[in-house]
Amino acid sequence: MPQHSPHELPEGDPFGADALPYGVFTTPGAPDHPRIGVRYGAYVLDAATATAERGSAYADLLDQPVLNPLMAAGRPVWQAVRAEIRGMLDDGTLPGGHAHPLDEVTLHLPFEVADYVDFYASEHHATNAGRIFRPNGQALPPNWKHLPIGYHGRAGTVVVSGTDVVRPQGQRKAPDEELPSFGPSRRLDIEAEVGFVVGTPAPARTPVPLDAFRDHVFGVCLVNDWSARDIQSWEYVPLGPFLGKSFATSVSAWITPLEAFDAARVAPPARDFPLLPYLDDSSAPEPGGIDIRLEVRINGEVVSRPPFSAMYWTAAQQLAHMTVNGASLRTGDFYASGTVSGPESDQLGCLLEITAGKGPFLADGDEVVITAWAPGRGGARIGLGEVAGRVLPAGGR
Template sequence: MPQHSPHETPEGDPFGPDTLPYGVFTPRDAPEHPRIGVRLGASVLDVATAARDHGSAYADLLDQPVLNPLMAAGRPVWEAVRAEIRDRLDQGVLPGAYARSLDAVTLHLPFEVADYVDFYASEHHATNVGRIFRPDGEPLTPNWKHLPIGYHGRAGTVVVSGTDVVRPRGQRKAPSDPAPSFGPSQRLDIEAEVGFVVGTPSAVGTPVPQSAFRDHVFGVCLVNDWSARDIQAWEYVPLGPFLGKSFATSVSAWITPLEALDAARTAPPARTYPLLPYLDDAAAGSEPGGLDLRLEVRVNGEAVSRPPFSSMYWTAAQQLAHMTVNGASLRTGDLFASGTVSGPEPDQLGCLLELTRGKGPWLADGDEVTITAWAPGPGGSRVGLGEVTGRVRPAVA
């Protein structure tokens, strides 16, 4: 890869030319035409218009209101489009007249979400939650280290970063209550997660092996899976999360290409038990399935946690393999998230449930939560993941 000039990004900026995440934007002076842009520092590069102006073969894929057509085109096209954008940076075509300040654009949900699946891949998180919810039993369920546990969420309530989150209402019943009550959640929580966005679909009845992960996953984003713990605790036995989760899931406005995270590849934690063949990731020659992502969670501007994604027990490739092993198909725009990212230290816990041992305080109306992350990049650079932010609004009567 050729060396790049500094452009307009200061040294150490996590959104330099090694990152180049994709988003969808509208200029505030022309809001009628959403199209694909790429972030460089504090600017959005209008790669759709640049592609039109310079006769790119990919102009139609970039001049779209969502990323789905580009994502559906497949890995060879993803690589070619990224290489073309890098070439235009080298040639000085970009940023040039195609740069707009982030302050001058509106960012939109970057892709149309097909299905949403949320996993439970952190051993530290699962153990901590198990101790809180089942204090008299084993913290991990017997299946936890044999398969990636997950649930299907609600694609229609995935919202872009910056969208307000209305406090949900529902049934709650504490163990000491004689009967359930109904009202706004009193134990509203967040979950700091990493999401993976599917580009290339698969056929029904055809499992996707771990080795095909790069051919199907387009990119990575940060996720906040907002959680109403009081609603969740009453409803989740025996079928799992439902209304306590499905009211809102926030995602970043920027999707970082998987290719940008090559330097962040790392081995996952050692496995406690032998894995069945479709989940076994110890084959000779296979690439490390973990990612060295450094997350930070802020509530009202104050850092409360710095969870390390490298500690996640189950990798995204294993999650993809498990999600499809029964023959379930992938669709362009599928989103699957890691589950709460938590590490072994007290300042590495990815939700308030863990940080407060289930005692609170929980989120109040008006609280704003922001999750950011970066990863090691080539040559000592940093690769950024776009932040995900949301503010809590009062429940609707």
């Protein structure tokens, strides 16, 4: 395989100067010094060291074990840091001794998760899942097209890409069983999602309007919200997902700045009902959707290519709804879109849909990898860091 200088990206590399996602890494020579890096092609640029060498005002924000201090600094600082790093790339001063091959570093969970909320924003997924879980009822509940439905997840089990996932155990009851039993999930599933990481906080009783989305959301990542469908289907009436979801949620090691998706903004699907004012984006200054194209592989085989552009509810609407009751925002709050599914059979974001609920679901040893890209300027592609995980048997380590 040909080797490339960090100054010279292969043609079409989706991790060029328009992407520049942030992560946290360590090197073999400094395993106890996690710091912030920026992905550039197949390299990690040591942003902390490079900016310190230049006497940057932002060096201390980058020499941190998590992204939270940088995220808390606010949008003007995010823009300034990104511009400074791009400037280093333009004048060739950043790569040099500050570039580490990606396969020689260890990547860590890039931010400290505060709260975690998971939404249910794809009409196609919600309809398909509703038909499976409620075959004799309405696929969509009556509130679905009036508000973004979501639930609070477990922040403590959000893990970085590459972390093995142990098959969860719990209560499960098949329709033909009289009583529930306890044991390993027999219907372990994936959910291909897109996540949004909050940077700038908002105090309690201060709802975040649609037009303040860019001021609060630092960046975007890929998510696999692992789901134990048998545990979920038995427990989720009347409240909602609990143990069927809380055992693990995998996120990418790379957080791509929201600004990187400017060329990928698209209009969301047409709404069937007028929206209440705090959710009404019909006169928004920019489209609320984002054209992100996902690909899901299981053991190397492509099983789906879900389109994020098909999501009924946008990330800005989700943030507005999440705070409209007076809930505060904290730096490190993280919310996911819910399963991304499109209208076609090859665009379904989970095995529940792909197999119409019949299975097979994930087996021990299966490896799931979700990748994605978005259109950039001038025909370029903006890459999102992959999210990967392998299933270990129940009780495994």
